[in-house]
Amino acid sequence: KEKVEITKEQEALMKLIVEAYNKHQIPQDVTKQLVRFYSTEENFLLLTEIATSQVQVLVEFTKNIPGFLSLDHEDQIALLKGSAVEAMFLRSAQVFSRKMPKGHTEVLEERIRKSGISEEFITPLFNFYKSVGELHMVLEEQALLTAITILTPDRPYVKDQQAVERLQEPMVNLLKKLCVLQHPQEPQYFARLLGRLTELRTLNHYHAEMLTSWRVNDHKFTPLLCEIWDVQ
């Protein structure tokens, strides 16, 4: 059984990805006052703020993925728009499952549940949050998994898929090695991580439905959210 070890260049790649991932954190002051009752409108406004800052964080992270800015510009946009929902679900799941200050997780969950989102979306959302939480991913795994999600070659409108594959493949190989090193007692851990990416794709559908229902109820979005999801 050959010894698994990270090469120097893999070490350098991981350092770049983790730095990019850590560079921008989402403001955690989601619950200014812990006890006040919030209206549905206030909760939706908060989630819109969080979603907008998540898109900003996503764009900054993506720009720092080695090689991303050398891709065809239109493909860069296609990858960002095609992966935004999945990357945001992943990051919000990681924020949600990471130890937030005592009581903040419960308040945030309450505010999500009371933000006018239909139950049919709430259930898969928290199921996903729970399944990510149960993985107890380390920061390096979270950052690499997010980069791998963004560098998915078969997003709509991507012209040069091979170029995207050439960036994604070293990340997948590195994540595979990391999983073996971080979870030696769990040989199927890497497969479980990739299984989350499959679950993520199903959430795209729910998210699109939710956007439509919000628009029908004349909810206001920020310009950035309108741009990333082609909403008027």
Ligand SMILES: Cc1cccc(C)c1Nc1c(-c2c(F)cccc2F)nc2cccc(C)n12
């Ligand atoms: C921040 C947040 C956290 C949990 C649930 C929700 C509904 C949100 N907020 C939104 C999300 C979104 C996201 F940001 C991360 C994960 C899943 C998401 F549905 N997408 C959008 C798109 C337009 C407006 C909002 C308010 N919004």
